[in-house]
Amino acid sequence: MTNIISTIFGLSRQATDKPHKRGTVVSPFVSRIKIYANLMIVPLLLLAVWQILSGTGLLLEVVLPSPWKVLMGLRSIILDGTLGIDLRDSGIRVLVGYFWGVLIGLSLGLASGLSKFVERLVGPVVDVLRQIPLYAWIPLIILWFGIGEMSKYVIIAKSVFIPVFVNTLQGIRGVSKDYIEVSQVLELRYFKLLSKVVLPSALPSIFTGLRLGAGFAWMAVVAAEMLGGLTGIGYGLLQAKDFLQSDKLIALMLVIGLVGFLVDRVLKVAESSVLHWRKGFSGEK
Numbered sequence: 001m002t003n004i005i006s007t008i009f010g011l012s013r014q015a016t017d018k019p020h021k022r023g024t025v026v027s028p029f030v031s032r033i034k035i036y037a038n039l040m041i042v043p044l045l046l047l048a049v050w051q052i053l054s055g056t057g058l059l060l061e062v063v064l065p066s067p068w069k070v071l072m073g074l075r076s077i078i079l080d081g082t083l084g085i086d087l088r089d090s091g092i093r094v095l096v097g098y099f100w101g102v103l104i105g106l107s108l109g110l111a112s113g114l115s116k117f118v119e120r121l122v123g124p125v126v127d128v129l130r131q132i133p134l135y136a137w138i139p140l141i142i143l144w145f146g147i148g149e150m151s152k153y154v155i156i157a158k159s160v161f162i163p164v165f166v167n168t169l170q171g172i173r174g175v176s177k178d179y180i181e182v183s184q185v186l187e188l189r190y191f192k193l194l195s196k197v198v199l200p201s202a203l204p205s206i207f208t209g210l211r212l213g214a215g216f217a218w219m220a221v222v223a224a225e226m227l228g229g230l231t232g233i234g235y236g237l238l239q240a241k242d243f244l245q246s247d248k249l250i251a252l253m254l255v256i257g258l259v260g261f262l263v264d265r266v267l268k269v270a271e272s273s274v275l276h277w278r279k280g281f282s283g284e285k
Helices: 004-008 028-055 067-079 082-115 116-129 134-147 149-173 177-185 188-225 233-242 246-274
Strands: none
Touching: 028 067, 067 082, 067 149, 082 116, 082 149, 082 233, 116 149, 116 177, 134 149, 134 188, 134 233, 134 246, 188 233, 188 246, 233 246
C-alpha cells in the first residue's frame, strides 16, 4: 500500500494500550482443537439423528438409507470412475460459465457504477431479469441453444452474472464521499482515483459477488445437467433417482455441498489475501 492509500483509508496502524487479562494462558494448539470441536457439534448431531431415523425403521431404506449405506454408495461411484468423470465434466462447465458470467457482470457493474448514463440504461433491465427464476429461463435457453454444452454455459453464466453485477455496482456506489474528498485534496487524477480509491474500496463487495456467483454456478450446473445431458453431477442425480439408488443420490448431494464449500473457502482465502488491510467485526467467541 502507498502512503496515499494509507491516508485515504485511514489504515495507519496505531498502538493501542489494552490491559492484560490475568488467567491461564491457552496454547494455540488447544484453542484450535476447541474451534474444530465446536465446528463438529452440529454435523455430529445431524449424523446421530440420521442414524436413528434410518436404524429404527421409521423410514424405509429406499427413502433414507443409513450413513454407512451412503458411504458405501460413495465408495462405489468413486471406484467405478463415474464420480471422477461427472466431477470433471461439471467442473469444466462451471469454469466456462463462471468465467463469462464474471466477465460480463464485472464489466457492466463497473461501467454502471462509474457512469450514471450506463446505469440508467442497464440497471432497470437487470432489475427485471433478476426477478425471473432460473427454471423459467431454462426452457427458453434450451430452445435457443439446444441441449448441448452451449445451453449449459449460458445457464451458468446467467446465474453468475446477476450477483456479480449487483455487488460490483453497490460496491462502487458505496465508496465513502470522505475518500473522494481526500483524493480531490491530494489532486489525484481520474485513473489514479479509480485504482487507488474506488476499486480498493469496492473490492469487499466485489468479492461477495464472486463468492455468491460461485455458489449459484454449482446450483445452475446441476439444474442444467438434470434437464439435458449425459454426463455430470446433475445427470448422476437423475440416474440415481430413476433407479431408486437413494444411497448414491445422497452421496452425490454431499459431494456437491463439499465441492461448493471448498470453492467458497478458496475464494475466501483469496479475499483475505487481497484485502489483508481490511479489519472487520468477526463475532463474539
